[in-house]
Amino acid sequence: MNDIPGLSRPLADAGKHVDSWDDAGGQLVVVASSTVSRSTCPQCAGQSRQVHGRYRRRLADRTCFGLPVTISIEIRRFKCCNASCAQRTFSESVGELATRSQRRTNRLTEALRRLGFALGGAAAGRLSAHLGIGVSGDTMLRVLHRTACPTPKEPPVVFGIDDWAITRGHRYGTIIVDLERRQPIDVLGGRESIVVADWLRLHPTIQIVARDRAGAYSEAVQTVDDKVLQVADRWHLIANMRESIERLLLRQHAKLREAARTLSEAIRTEGHPVTANSLACRRSGEVHHAMSASNASWIGRRSHSAHSGIGNSSGRSSM
């Protein structure tokens, strides 16, 4: 019985069936041939039964039980019976299994695409070898580059904008995301004000922009349309707060460590196990003292920042 779970059905949908298979040599080779007698001319859509010739096409497919899979599929070449058609002969298609001239099945290409988007070219290439697919990082990048960007059905109204490193410390680009549909809609080759302004002029439907605190994006929006509402995005606000807290704790490190040491010694002297309640109740005065000093310092800085603007990590000017 030549039924291979997960493969026989897509082959049947393409008008093929499994003749035989062989798992020698560390890979599964599936031989398939045609089950239908006619095919459709891609030029004039006429049906033909006149077989002009045959050849075999090899398609790499997803792995089966950890083995790489190759489908050796019979392809017939037909004569077009329409005298007025410019196409004299044509090869039958394999339907949804693979597009013409492709060496992989569509579902294998989709698996590679997902790997590439998740991990990037080099890492996805290394993992693919472990999974039995075995393509290089360059191949993975070619698969990603051939992926068409989805065209938005409606013009964007609310979008987020941020920079990203093409070469860290040297070159930066800008990514633009439709926040209502949660989809990236464009990538720009720079993060300068003029680059973003040119893009904004092509998208007059924009009403709200969520951005970081960099001055370039603010300037671009102001230049093109000062009625567009600009808001600081949540990620950068949280990132700024986290960095401020880290700096605060680093500055108060000695006091916090001393308070913790005093507390531990006191509890050890009393001979009781250290619990959250005992820490909170018995020596709360010492901890409170240290934290009060920390909070006072932080609140003072925060109050100052609220008036002057918190500096961001990239060193670019604040809004």
Ligand SMILES: [Zn+2]
């Ligand atoms: Zn034709």
